[in-house]
Amino acid sequence: MREALLALFLSSAEPLTRARLAGIFDGDPGCAGWEAALDMLLATGEGPLQLVCVAGGYRLQIHPRHNALVARLHVEPPRPLSRATLETLAVIAYQQPVTRPEIEHWRGVAVSVQIMQQLQERGWITISGHRDTPGRPALWVTTPGFLEHFSLPSRAALPEIVTMEEGQTDMQA
Amino acid sequence: MREALLALFLSSAEPLTRARLAGIFDGDPGCAGWEAALDMLLATGEGPLQLVCVAGGYRLQIHPRHNALVARLHVEPPRPLSRATLETLAVIAYQQPVTRPEIEHWRGVAVSVQIMQQLQERGWITISGHRDTPGRPALWVTTPGFLEHFSLPSRAALPEIVTMEEGQTDMQA
Amino acid sequence: MQPWGWPMSGTTAESGASAAPVRVHVQARADLPDGLFVPPDALELLLESFSGPLELLLWLIRRNRMDIRDIPVAEVTRQYLHYLHEARRRNLELAAEYLVMAAWLAEIKARMLLPVPPAGDDTDFDPRLELARRLEALAMVQGQAAALRTLSQAGRDFWPVCPALHPDLFPAPPPVSLADLANAWRALLLRPPRRLPPAHTLVHPHMGLRQRMVEMLLLCRREPRPWYLNELLPLRADRLAVAVSLLAVLELLRQRALALVGNEDGGWQIVVPAAQVFGS
Numbered sequence: 001m002r003e004a005l006l007a008l009f010l011s012s013a014e015p016l017t018r019a020r021l022a023g024i025f026d027g028d029p030g031c032a033g034w035e036a037a038l039d040m041l042l043a044t045g046e047g048p049l050q051l052v053c054v055a056g057g058y059r060l061q062i063h064p065r066h067n068a069l070v071a072r073l074h075v076e077p078p079r080p081l082s083r084a085t086l087e088t089l090a091v092i093a094y095q096q097p098v099t100r101p102e103i104e105h106w107r108g109v110a111v112s113v114q115i116m117q118q119l120q121e122r123g124w125i126t127i128s129g130h131r132d133t134p135g136r137p138a139l140w141v142t143t144p145g146f147l148e149h150f151s152l153p154s155r156a157a158l159p160e161i162v163t164m165e166e167g168q169t170d171m172q173a
Numbered sequence: 174m175r176e177a178l179l180a181l182f183l184s185s186a187e188p189l190t191r192a193r194l195a196g197i198f199d200g201d202p203g204c205a206g207w208e209a210a211l212d213m214l215l216a217t218g219e220g221p222l223q224l225v226c227v228a229g230g231y232r233l234q235i236h237p238r239h240n241a242l243v244a245r246l247h248v249e250p251p252r253p254l255s256r257a258t259l260e261t262l263a264v265i266a267y268q269q270p271v272t273r274p275e276i277e278h279w280r281g282v283a284v285s286v287q288i289m290q291q292l293q294e295r296g297w298i299t300i301s302g303h304r305d306t307p308g309r310p311a312l313w314v315t316t317p318g319f320l321e322h323f324s325l326p327s328r329a330a331l332p333e334i335v336t337m338e339e340g341q342t343d344m345q346a
Numbered sequence: 347m348q349p350w351g352w353p354m355s356g357t358t359a360e361s362g363a364s365a366a367p368v369r370v371h372v373q374a375r376a377d378l379p380d381g382l383f384v385p386p387d388a389l390e391l392l393l394e395s396f397s398g399p400l401e402l403l404l405w406l407i408r409r410n411r412m413d414i415r416d417i418p419v420a421e422v423t424r425q426y427l428h429y430l431h432e433a434r435r436r437n438l439e440l441a442a443e444y445l446v447m448a449a450w451l452a453e454i455k456a457r458m459l460l461p462v463p464p465a466g467d468d469t470d471f472d473p474r475l476e477l478a479r480r481l482e483a484l485a486m487v488q489g490q491a492a493a494l495r496t497l498s499q500a501g502r503d504f505w506p507v508c509p510a511l512h513p514d515l516f517p518a519p520p521p522v523s524l525a526d527l528a529n530a531w532r533a534l535l536l537r538p539p540r541r542l543p544p545a546h547t548l549v550h551p552h553m554g555l556r557q558r559m560v561e562m563l564l565l566c567r568r569e570p571r572p573w574y575l576n577e578l579l580p581l582r583a584d585r586l587a588v589a590v591s592l593l594a595v596l597e598l599l600r601q602r603a604l605a606l607v608g609n610e611d612g613g614w615q616i617v618v619p620a621a622q623v624f625g626s
Contacts, residue, residue, distance in 0.1 A: 073189075080520050183510045264487055282400070334493055
């Protein structure tokens, strides 16, 4: 019965209701235990699939534990961060909490709304409060998600930047 | 690995080629045995599913032993193809790339716009280019969707025509 | 010369027919009556089921167990015309192509009566060859269509798996490493000198007019003596700070919070008006 149920769900483009299933199974003595099998399937899923209850009935979906893999099939490969975005993230990481005008000061150019949005959507920066100065500008900080992505135990674990002189030699190298 | 493969096939709307799978799995040490798992899956299927080679890739389909049950779900079967449609499709499938005047020549009658539209709407034929002759007529070819619908691994897998007897019985039917 | 009116390219049929010659086994079913007998009501159905005159012709040839490569044109033409005649007698609609085909058959018949030139190219001369090619092409298409029909079709003979949904997927993080981040920060630090960060300007003696007014008033009240203007202005300040302080003095004078008094030098000084000193 479990296989029969799976065959039906797998071949159906839309969710199946109990009524619909009853219409298919009822009257067939070989399908007597289908309701028990359905409940079992709901509880345990099957392989990489789980049966979920949606408005229109029941439907199979891939268990979220396979998300990372399924994403490789369906999600376009990520594009590298633009230089502007990377610089903005660096200022926030090293200077936090920091206001947008301050970021612009560090970078020497205006910071576009898109860049801030992109970093927020990525889950790497967030607003921690407001500076108590005229205009009360938002203070930006990095998130735990940022630390996680870069495998950092804490904000303090950001690599130290060498002194200016060393940096300069580095530049010339 | 078997579950990971199933998750990919189950979430994909089109057949997956070995190259596509390699792009997803290769470089991931945790997925080293995927090719063996794929061959295993091809050989044994999984529950009510079988993995078949179609349109240059692999696709899951419901094992035919469940056909009677699944047919109860899909109550209205697809409308059978008219003879004119089937013949037009046959000319395109076997002679591709082919122009519409050539199709008409093969069949000995004019090909209606409706037939070409119907085949296009089904996603079975498409224009691949234009013949470099006066009028630059469109060249018609079959699509991967055609191979998928007729469960063909490739264009080369079209059945060979041996004798005309089938044609004749067909005529009388 | 193209004796019939259908679109033809000529090349395809020839190449197709020669590339894959069709062997036509004419094995008509034994239960099929010979000759021209057609059940009266069947003629209409029969003609409707043909998609053209070529198909009718092919059907006739098969039915008479004739060989496509060696068509007895006279007999086929006779039968073909008979069907056409029957159809017209019963007022059935016939497409014009059927008549074109009849004319072509008649022409082939006529040409076959001419003597064969002794050294002539046979393929060019035998008018039956073109007919045979067309019939073979159609026979082949019919065979191919029949072959397609034998294939399994989705939704009829098998059901592909409908893609299962998956939870919302988030785009993979961009490939950026900690080193990239640190390098970006270092590059920023190494850039040519910038103006001081805005955070520093906040402690700079630029300040609001109102705040400067308050500070000035407090100063004057703390030491209620006549002040020279330059004593009230900030030391070593930039132009903006001086300007704001000047504005503050003028505004306080305008509001009569401060007042000007003359001194013995003939100049003037700034004082807090007496009433306010005692009032505060």
